Amino acid sequence: MRFLDEDAVKNIALGAAVLGTGGGGDTAVGLFMALEEIRRNGPIxxxxxxxxxxxxxxxxxxxxGAPAVSIEKLPSGRELDTVFDDMESALGKKAFATMPVEIGGGNALVPLILGARRKLPVVDADAMGRAFPEYQMVSFHLHGLGARIATFADERGNRATVHPIDGEWGERICRPLVDAMGANATVCDFPLNGEEVRRCAIPGTVTQAEAVGALISGTSQRTADTVVSDLVSALNGYLLIEGKIVxxxxxxxxxxxxxxxVIEGVERDSGRRVTVNFQNEFLVAKDEVNVLATTPDLITLVDRETARAVPTETLAYGMRVALLACPCHAQWRTNIxxxxxGPRYFGYGVDYEPVEQIARRLA
Incomplete structure (x- = not known):
């Protein structure tokens, strides 16, 4: 057990944006809310x-919901308490702790806000090791755990409690609900006990995000030439291309x-073009000839000078960027x-191949 102060949470936000693979929601609002709760109530x-x-x-x-919506559709601050209270009431039991569903993007910060506000512990784990776009794409689903119950709330005061029979039905039922709430809502779902967390969750990911963020926040001590390569090394990953969005x-x-x-390469990548498809998160990267990386491996985009992540909702023509890929957690490389x-689930006509295997084959 340890405590997270303001500096730790700032680093978590930076690292979670990288691990979010373009999705998970913008970190800015969540960071401001988490820092304010720490100032009021102490560390997490x-x-x-x-x-x-x-x-x-x-x-x-x-x-x-859709990350692009979260930039303009700000939370009121009440929704998080509402979904948590509704879940405790439905279960008839008080929670011992909260945890992230995904360590990617703003969703890494949501439990930290609640933890600071309620003096509630946060578990150093999540259910993805990155961000994924759909409800059933959690490690709990891979282990056969049903969604069981989910509570929803929006900034207007709308509330809903849903009892899907499994994660796939959770996506079918809850996605239209969230869409009706303005394509973005606060959620409490997949209630677990401690044994299930140890068996099914991906451990240590809050600490991982903090370490990645600490590397990025220290870029002022390094040159722009080395910051991206340092990040690639830290992620045990691969640099796919450096260039500009055209x-x-x-x-x-x-x-x-x-x-x-489409990213057009510069300098040593001059003459190359890489296309990246996304659904909240970056899913497939390919050049004119070869697939370079696919989901469930992590594909992430960072600013070429600072190594700060660029999410899908803030992409803009002309940005100077570096595209990276790194291996996903082993749970995602199972058949289920x-x-x-995998890429075929999202409708891409390619089979999944581990990014390190692709890199060796194309070297």
């Missing part, structure tokens, strides 16, 4: 998964931010993991 208690009692109730908290198509539909972009989050 962070627990290792081994410190959670087996019978303790853990309630993950997050946002669901084409961008993006729209919001069905509660998702969808589209594609690839079936749930």
């Amino acid at each position: 208690e962070l627990l290792d998964v081994q410190e959670v009692p087996s019978d303790a109730l853990i309630l993950p908290t997050s946002m669901m 084409d961008l198509k993006r729209h919001t539909k069905g509660g998702f931010t969808r589209g594609s972009m 993991g690839i079936k749930t989050t």
Whole structure:
């Protein structure tokens, strides 16, 4: 157990944006809210998964919807308490802790806000090790755990409690609900006990995000030539291309931010073009000849000078960027993991191949 202060949370926000692979929601609003709660109530208690009692109730908290909407549709601040209270009331039990559903983007910060506000521990784990766009794309689903119950609230005061029979039905039922709430809502779902967290969650990801963020926040001590390479090394990843965005198509539909972009290489990548498709998160990267990386491996875009992540909702023509890819957690490389989050699930006509295998083959 340790405590997260303001500096730690700032680093978590930076790192979570990178691990978010373009999605997970903007970190700015969540960071401001988390810092304000820490100033009012003190630091946040962070627990290792081994410190959670087996019978303790853990309630993950997050946002669901299109990241592009979250920039303009700001939360009131009441929704998080509403969904948490509604979940405790429905279960008839008080929660021991909360945790992120995904460590990517703004969703990494939602449990920190609640933890600081309620003096509630946050578990150092999540259910993705990155960000994914759909409800069932969590490690709990891979282990056969049903969604069980989910509570929703929006900034207008609308509330809903849903009982999907599994994660796939959760996506079918809850996505239209969130769309009706303005394509963005606050959620408490997948209630777990401590034993289930240890068995199914991806451990240590809050600490991982903090470490990645600390590397990025220290860029003033390094040159622009080394900051991206340092980040690639820290992620055990690969640099796919450095260049500028020369084409961008993006729209919001069905509660998702969808589209594609083209990066034109510069300097040593001059003459190359890489196309990246996204649905909230970056899903497939390919050049004129080869697929370079696909989901569930992490594809992330960062500013070429600062290594700060660029999410899908803030992509703009002319940005100077670096496109990176790194291996996903081993749980996503199982048959059910690839079936749930692989490129064919999203309609791309390619099979999943580990990014390190692709890199060796194309070297």
